[in-house]
Amino acid sequence: MERSSDVMPTPRRPGEVQLMLSRTAVHRVALRFLKQARQRARAASARAWIGEGLVIAAVAAIEYHASHRTHSGAEVTLIVVSVVVCLPLRRLIPAGTLLGTSVLSAWSVLPFVTPVLAFGSTRRLAAREPAPRRRSTPLLTTATALATFGLSTLHSVLPHGGFSSKLLVYSAGVTLLFVVAPALVGLVVGQRRRLLTVLQERNRHLEQAQRLTETRSRLQERARIAQEMHDLLGHRLTLISLYAGAVEMNTAREAPRLSEECGLVASTARTAMAELRDLLGVLRDDRLVEDGSAAFSSDITGTEDDIRALVEATRRTGLRARLDWTEIGSPSPVVRSALHRLVRESLTNIHKHAPDTSGIVVKIGIGKTAVDVTIRNGPSPHASDKSANRVRLAGTGSGLVALEERVRLLGGTFSAGPDDDGGFTTRARMPLHTQEPLTVSEAAVPAPTRPPRPVAVDGLPDTPAAVEPGGDNTPGTTTDVHPSPIPAPSTADTPAPTEPAAARPAGKAGRPRxxxxxxxxxxxxxxxxxxxxxxxxxxxxxxxxxxxxxxxxxxxxxxxxxxxxxxxxxxxxxxxxxxxxxxxxxxxxxxxxxxxxxxxxxxxxxxxxxxxxxxxxxxxxxxxx
Structure with missing residues (x-):
């Protein structure tokens, strides 16, 4: 009979199993602690290491100065080594370090290290730890304070054999001085740092959204221009094709050779029309046509009658509006279309952001070489009434960005900004005729976006508004700011850019103090x-x-x-x-x-x-x- 080679395992006692499990748990906790410590050490910057070294050196020097007269050399060395070992623990295990301060405070061990540990531990718990541990920081601080008071009282009472009011006052003073005060300061500093980080991240997202809004406005404006090119040039090419076909039919018998040339012109016009439809027709957006924002430009678009009709429509809403028109030259249809859009967008912004303006002046001067446009709305008679400002809508200035893009593509200059008296003025200057025709590549490639707007905040990001405008008419500049009482014009419901320092309310201006x-x-x-x-x-x-x-x-x-x-x-x-x-x-x-x-x-x-x-x-x- 053969014996089995399998050996039955020896059964273990319950105590041995529990010991093995406890050792495994301790091993896991130690490995997790070492892993977290290694990760935090790698994440620390050189500046953090330098600051940590300076703190350790300063606290060690203070402890040495306080103990070298009353302790032996070996004891002083042990104190300094303890400082070097204990202080970095607030970065690695802030929760455990905070609880350990109760023992140090109660026994008056390393008295100058204890406040630093309490401050650093609570600051890190409040600023960087995950949400569950961060929310328990006040409770952990309270538990540490109670433990410090209890241990200090117990340690002081044991030699005397009884309680006394002085011992309780001493224990309370030790607790407040070495634990509670540093912990509260660390808690406030940590929460402020976390709030600052969150608000800075929010501000970066808002700046990115603002840049995306500007880019979208530019692309939409270029798409509108491409639509108008499609409509205008398509209309003209259709007429050329019809005229050439008529000439071809009339000269077919009398001048056959000329008729062939006219046929070639007609076929070339039809080919150009088809190519134009293929290149620019894809940019047509029926939604824009339906709401009238990119409607077909007729022969009266941008003329005096057209602009006067826009001003009359504004006057019928109850606002005082005046048109000053001077015309010498004859602008191109593209320039007239841009003129119509400038006036229409500016009046729309006034209706939206300054419904109680004191008056509107639209001044248009068409000279021999350029077209000058100025639209100004006066200050609100209720500028000091805060309740009147609540009905005004805040915007991003994307409408102004689109106008700037259109004027820039025509080779002109654009500026918009508030006046000293509280009004708002939009100015544009465009050449009478475009120097170079727009190509498809120009209409499809967006212009470089402007750099991020500065954040005029005292250490904390504020509610985003627009950047501070320039008061001059610098060519090519745009201003997306419309301070109170007239907010910035806009056509999109997106977060507003950063508020200028000069336009802040008195409460925000006093924040630094x-x-x-x-x-x-x-x-x-x-x-x-x-x-x-x-x-x-x-x-x-x-x-x-x-x-x-x-x-x-x-x-x-x-x-x-x-x-x-x-x-x-x-x-x-x-x-x-x-x-x-x-x-x-x-x-x-x-x-x-x-x-x-x-x-x-x-x-x-x-x-x-x-x-x-x-x-x-x-x-x-x-x-x-």
């Missing part, structure tokens, strides 16, 4: 907390130094020699408390008193002199009341 005042108050608070912390640390160091120098004081020393060894005299309240609790002494003795400390137990040292020489020294414990 408010931020500066808050920053000054925050700095003053931090300096005050630092001063309190340094004072507490100094008192503790002096008490410990008195304990270290107590053994060096010998009987027979003079008062001056004893004073040189000991620290400064205590305050009047401490001196009165020591005299109330001191043991009995011989009459006629003159005594010095100093504070001491032995394992966090407050002590008092009494040095009594007789005839200028030390005759007795005693130590007694101070009890809190």
């Amino acid at each position: 408010t931020l500066l005042g808050c920053a000054a108050a925050l700095v003053a608070l931090l300096l005050g907390l630092a001063a309190i912390g340094i004072w507490i640390r100094t008192e503790i160091d002096e008490a410990r130094s008195n304990s270290a120098h107590y053994a060096k004081v010998k009987n027979g020393m003079t008062r001056d020699e004893v004073r040189e060894l000991l620290g400064p005299e205590p305050s009047a309240d401490s001196l009165r408390e020591m005299r109330e609790q001191e043991p009995s002494r011989r009459e006629g003795q003159d005594c010095l008193y100093r504070l001491g400390m032995d394992r966090r137990v407050p002590l008092a040292y009494r040095f009594c002199f007789d005839r200028g020489h030390l005759v007795d020294k005693q130590t007694f414990r101070l009890t809190s009341r």
